[in-house]
Amino acid sequence: MRIVIAPDKFAGTLTALEAAQAVAEGWRSADPNAQTELIPLSDGGPGFVEVLHAALGGAVADVTVTGPLGAPVSAQYLLAGDTAYIESAHACGLHLVPATTRDPGRATSAGVGELIAHAVNAGARTVVVGLGGSATNDGGAGMLAALGATPRSALDRGGVALADLAGRVDLEPARAATKGVRLVAATDVDNPLLGIHGASAVFGPQKGADRDLVQRLDAALTVFADATDPDATLRATPGAGAAGGLGYALLLLGGTVESGVSRVLSAVGLDAQVARADVVVTGEGSFDSQSLRGKLPHGVARTAADHGVPCLVLAGRVAVGRAEAAAAGITETYALTDSAGSVEAALARPAEELRRLAAQVARRWRR
Numbered sequence: 001m002r003i004v005i006a007p008d009k010f011a012g013t014l015t016a017l018e019a020a021q022a023v024a025e026g027w028r029s030a031d032p033n034a035q036t037e038l039i040p041l042s043d044g045g046p047g048f049v050e051v052l053h054a055a056l057g058g059a060v061a062d063v064t065v066t067g068p069l070g071a072p073v074s075a076q077y078l079l080a081g082d083t084a085y086i087e088s089a090h091a092c093g094l095h096l097v098p099a100t101t102r103d104p105g106r107a108t109s110a111g112v113g114e115l116i117a118h119a120v121n122a123g124a125r126t127v128v129v130g131l132g133g134s135a136t137n138d139g140g141a142g143m144l145a146a147l148g149a150t151p152r153s154a155l156d157r158g159g160v161a162l163a164d165l166a167g168r169v170d171l172e173p174a175r176a177a178t179k180g181v182r183l184v185a186a187t188d189v190d191n192p193l194l195g196i197h198g199a200s201a202v203f204g205p206q207k208g209a210d211r212d213l214v215q216r217l218d219a220a221l222t223v224f225a226d227a228t229d230p231d232a233t234l235r236a237t238p239g240a241g242a243a244g245g246l247g248y249a250l251l252l253l254g255g256t257v258e259s260g261v262s263r264v265l266s267a268v269g270l271d272a273q274v275a276r277a278d279v280v281v282t283g284e285g286s287f288d289s290q291s292l293r294g295k296l297p298h299g300v301a302r303t304a305a306d307h308g309v310p311c312l313v314l315a316g317r318v319a320v321g322r323a324e325a326a327a328a329g330i331t332e333t334y335a336l337t338d339s340a341g342s343v344e345a346a347l348a349r350p351a352e353e354l355r356r357l358a359a360q361v362a363r364r365w366r367r
Contacts, residue, residue, distance in 0.1 A: 001367060003027055004277040006039040006270060008296040009047050010285040010316050011133075013350035016040035016047045022351045023281055023314060026358025031366040037277070039268050043296040044186040044260025045132025046095070048087040049078045055268040056080040063118050065111035066146070068092040068135040069101070077115050083126040084119035088112045088243050089133035092142075094207060097135045102208035104137035105217060106158035109246055113146025113174075120181055127178075129250060130260055131187040131243035137204055138162065139193065139221045140249020147253075148173030159200075159244070160213075163220035169227045175253055183255030186263055188294040191241035193234075193248045194222055199241035207244070221245060228252055261299040270303055279365055280304040280311045281358075287315035287335075292328045305329035312365070314357055316346055334361055 005027075007019040014022065017040040024036040042048040053060055058080030067073035068091075075090035089095065091111025094102070112129065119127050136142070138159040145155035150170045154161060191197050200209070200217040209217060225235040229252070234240060239257035240248040247257060265271070274280055282300040284291065291297050297313055304311035310331040318335040325333050336346035339360065340353040 001031065001278040002035045002037065002276060004037045004039060004273050004280045006041050006280065006300050007283040007314070008041055008043060010283070010350060013285065013316070013347060014354070016042060016051060018351060019283060019354060022354040023283070023358040026355035027362040029355070030359040030362035034362070034366065037273055039270060039273060041268065041296055041300070042130065042260070042264055043132060043188050044130035046087065046089045046093065048130035048186070048260070048264070049076055049085055049090070051264060052080070052085050052267055053078050061118065061122065063115060065091050065114040066108065067096055067111060068107040069097060069103070070108065073111065075111060075115055077119050079119065079122055079124060082124055083128065084122070084124035086112065086115045086119065086127060086129045088129055088131050088246055091115055092136045093133045094135040095133065102135060104135065104204055104207040104209050104244065105160040105213055107136040107138065108142035108156055108158055109134070109136045109138055109140050109244065109249070110142035110146040110156050112246060113143035116143070117147060117177060120178060124181065126182040126184065128184040128186050128263065129246070131185055131189070131246050132260070134243040134246065135207055136244040136246070137200055137207060137209065137217050139199070139224045139245030141224060143246060143249050144171065144174045144252065147177045159217045159220050161220070162224040163216070165223050165227050167227065169224070171228065171252055178253055183250050183253055185239060185242065185247045185250040185255055185257045186260035187239050187242040187247060187257065188259050188261050189242040190238035190294070192236045192238065193225060193240040193245050194218060199245045202241065203244065259294065261294065261296050265299055265303065270300070271306070274303050274309055275307050277309050280309050281314060282311065283314040285316040286319070287313050287317065287333060288319040292320065292324065297330070298328055301329035312361060314354065314361065316350070317343070
């Protein structure tokens with residue numbers, strides 16, 4: 001049997017590559033003759049640069065940029081030809097901030113702007129920014145300030161400070177800095193910038209915002225949007241709310257929103273790999289209703305369905321019913337929390353438990 005193993009990261013526990021390796025080792029322990037093809041994936045969040053570098057080659061640049069709370073952090077981007085791929089989480093990711101000090105009210109996206117500027121200076125004519133896993137909720141104002149937008153003192157102090165904006169924001173220096181460059185926001189999040197489905201309400205609590213801070217952030221982003229989008233068109237664009245509003249800032253610079261999943265699946269040549277497979281295995285940390293709204297496992301399942309190949313999901317937890325999963329093209333789902341016996345056990349030994357679960361699944365599917 002030929003098994004294509006194409007997971008996303010298991011957030012907080014395993015990278016996509018580590019997850020793929022664990023599944024492959026577990027599968028081959030139960031079915032030594034199986035041929036396993038490892039294709040670690042990313043939807044634009046953490047792992048984006050690593051996955052694309054493996055698929056496309058190119059050169060990875062190491063850059064020191066401003067981190068989410070102002071301290072310098074080491075970040076990378078990939079330059080393949082004249083296209084740069086940036087992982088916003090490298091510069092402003094939630095993983096860069098200890099849980100006890102997370103504060104989306106003051107976290108800045110300035111480092112993302114610094115990465116874009118570096119890539120443009122290196123010759124990039126297209127810059128694809130993978131959005132996801134951010135600690136920020138500043139509407140991308142910090143990114144814009146790093147590219148030259150003013151007043152910098154108001155834009156580069158986090159989301160809450162945007163409530164103090166007086167008058168219009170001058171975006172022309174940032175637009176000049178990226179003139180002639182195609183900007184792409186790679187995300188499969190379809191949230192707008194504001195409101196009950198916006199960046200603050202949906203993603204703010206994941207970054208440490210309580211109810212009061214969520215309301216303050218949404219109000220501050222409204223002030224920012226009124227200063228930068230007087231026609232009230234870009235703020236409502238699906239994807240504007242991605243990565244705390246970084247999608248919105250890229251739209252302000254003339255960028256477009258594209259599917260991160262589709263871009264990655266195309267880059268790694270998943271379609272051709274799946275066409276030759278007997279079984280496809282994908283997975284992520286939490287497989288829930290959001291997973292079926294264009295996220296990576298859904299994209300993998302669609303590709304498998306196009307070729308009539310069974311698609312299995314191995315996830316840390318599964319919160320999707322069998323009928324709902326089947327409607328999305330997923331043949332079976334398996335949860336580490338079930339096989340390990342508890343959430344605690346799954347989190348304590350993620351690679352070991354994933355190998356064990358993969359072996360159990362292989363015994364059911366081998367021939």
